[in-house]
Amino acid sequence: xxxxxxxxxxxxxxxxxxxxxxxxxxxxxxxxxxxxxxxxxxxxxxxxxxxxxxxxxxxxxxxxxxxxxxxxxxxxxxxxxxxxxxxxxxxxxxxxxxxxxxxxxxxxxxxxxxxxxxxxxxxxxxxxxxxxxxxxxxxxxxxxxxxxxxxxxxxxxxxxxxxxxxxxxxxxxxxxxxxxxxxxxxxxxxxxxxxxxxxxxxxxxxxxxxxxxxxxxxxxxxxxxxxxxxxxxxxxxxxxxxxxxxxxxxxxxxxxxxxx
Amino acid sequence: xxxxxxxxxxxxxxxxxxxxxxxxxxxxxxxxxxxxxxxxxxxxxxxxxxxxxxxxxxxxxxxxxxxxxxxxxxxxxxxxxxxxxxxxxxxxxxxxxxxxxxxxxxxxxxxxxxxxxxxxxxxxxxxxxxxxxxxxxxxxxxxxxxxxxxxxxxxxxxxxxxxxxxxxxxxxxxxxxxxxxxxxxxxxxxxxxxxxxxxxxxxxxxxxxxxxxxxxxxxxxxxxx
Numbered sequence: 001x002x003x004x005x006x007x008x009x010x011x012x013x014x015x016x017x018x019x020x021x022x023x024x025x026x027x028x029x030x031x032x033x034x035x036x037x038x039x040x041x042x043x044x045x046x047x048x049x050x051x052x053x054x055x056x057x058x059x060x061x062x063x064x065x066x067x068x069x070x071x072x073x074x075x076x077x078x079x080x081x082x083x084x085x086x087x088x089x090x091x092x093x094x095x096x097x098x099x100x101x102x103x104x105x106x107x108x109x110x111x112x113x114x115x116x117x118x119x120x121x122x123x124x125x126x127x128x129x130x131x132x133x134x135x136x137x138x139x140x141x142x143x144x145x146x147x148x149x150x151x152x153x154x155x156x157x158x159x160x161x162x163x164x165x166x167x168x169x170x171x172x173x174x175x176x177x178x179x180x181x182x183x184x185x186x187x188x189x190x191x192x193x194x195x196x197x198x199x200x201x202x203x204x205x206x207x208x209x210x211x212x213x214x215x216x217x218x219x220x221x222x223x224x225x226x227x228x229x230x231x232x233x234x235x236x237x238x239x240x241x242x243x244x245x246x247x248x249x250x251x252x253x254x255x256x257x258x259x260x
Numbered sequence: 261x262x263x264x265x266x267x268x269x270x271x272x273x274x275x276x277x278x279x280x281x282x283x284x285x286x287x288x289x290x291x292x293x294x295x296x297x298x299x300x301x302x303x304x305x306x307x308x309x310x311x312x313x314x315x316x317x318x319x320x321x322x323x324x325x326x327x328x329x330x331x332x333x334x335x336x337x338x339x340x341x342x343x344x345x346x347x348x349x350x351x352x353x354x355x356x357x358x359x360x361x362x363x364x365x366x367x368x369x370x371x372x373x374x375x376x377x378x379x380x381x382x383x384x385x386x387x388x389x390x391x392x393x394x395x396x397x398x399x400x401x402x403x404x405x406x407x408x409x410x411x412x413x414x415x416x417x418x419x420x421x422x423x424x425x426x427x428x429x430x431x432x433x434x435x436x437x438x439x440x441x442x443x444x445x446x447x448x449x450x451x452x453x454x455x456x457x458x459x460x461x462x463x464x465x466x467x468x469x470x471x472x473x474x475x476x477x478x479x480x481x482x483x484x485x
Binding site for chain 2: 101103105110145
């Protein structure tokens with residue numbers, strides 16, 4: 001629901017008469033127009049995939065990754081203003097390091113998301129700063145704390161919720177529809193990864209957008225993806241990513257044809 | 261600094277009360293047992309002869325305090341506060357490991373201003389019974405048995421010889437009772453009664469031994485190896 005906030009939208013710390021902070025809503029617009037990010041959670045793994053829109057042929061493929069790692073057991077990806085996402089990732093890393101220094105145990109993903117959200121919310125209080133122009137998807141899990149896998153999405157207002165599946169960016173509505181079809185509790189890690197990749201390909205708008213690169217990150221709490229990868233956030237790259245990318249493109253195209 | 265008795269005497273300010281002390285904690289089969297003497301001194305005067313040096317800092321996490329009474333009470337109170345905040349913010353109670361590391365963090369950061377030797381021991385569902393020793397400098401040591409305070413120096417030999425892993429609670433009580441009694445006998449800064457606390461995840465039981473119930477080493481041999 002878009003409306004003009006004439007006069008009440010110039011400053012971050014101003015409420016409109018109907019109780020909205022327009023600057024925060026406009027920050028949301030920055031997110032809505034950006035490349036899509038999705039997150040998926042099963043009882044044993046969390047997958048984050050993102051549609052990295054390529055702005056220039058001169059950029060080196062496979063570099064400039066936008067999925068960041070926090071500590072060893074969590075990953076963060078953002079839709080929206082890339083530098084804002086990077087700043088938030090840096091803050092998340094500081095929080096995780098600080099937690100480890102104080103308690104000598106890794107930070108729980110729920111505590112990490114809570115701290116990130118508090119940080120984001122703080123930037124909606126003062127007119128001397130602007131809100132973060134990102135929605136951040138945080139996924140991870142720990143074998144130790146008995147809590148299993150976790151997935152959260154933090155919006156520019158600082159509101160955040162835990163999800164089974166979540167999406168942000170320009171293809172979020174399409175992605176949400178695709179995610180709702182999945183039976184999360186029954187997916188294996190490989191299936192979850194394949195679905196995440198396929199959904200990115202499905203929601204990508206060939207007509208409106210240029211080329212894109214698929215980025216994938218995941219954490220698996222059992223040894224399905226390899227004993228050495230258990231409980232550690234992985235960023236996919238190289239041949240493995242290329243293979244999944246190809247399979248996902250084919251799966252998306254096959255689904256498209258079926259619908260027609 | 262005078263290290264002869266393991267206590268930083270010069271760190272005590274004028275009139276400040278010290279817990280000369282013998283404290284101990286041991287992991288037994290199913291939980292942990294904490295034990296301490298009950299003497300608090302200001303110089304040669306016994307300010308309190310029935311002190312309780314075993315302090316609860318969380319539901320199933322306790323600590324033995326030695327050194328400056330004020331310093332250790334302050335650390336224990338602040339630790340209690342931090343652990344309550346931890347549970348509220350984290351949604352789950354802190355483990356013994358978290359509590360002990362927080363205590364060590366406090367002792368290390370403030371080492372110039374503190375005279376506190378702690379033994380943090382407790383029980384949590386994840387790891388069962390655990391004992392952590394945090395001596396003067398603020399280092400942390402996970403151990404099956406820990407002893408501390410000025411009186412502990414007299415019983416290292418006894419403890420080394422008589423400690424066994426996975427004792428029953430009764431055996432552990434008997435072991436620590438004799439250990440603390442021996443230390444109280446030789447250390448001028450330790451004495452009074454013996455207090456204990458056993459934590460096994462199901463309940464917390466306090467024990468109290470005085471007078472005839474405290475073994476007299478010179479009358480009968482201590483419990484055999």
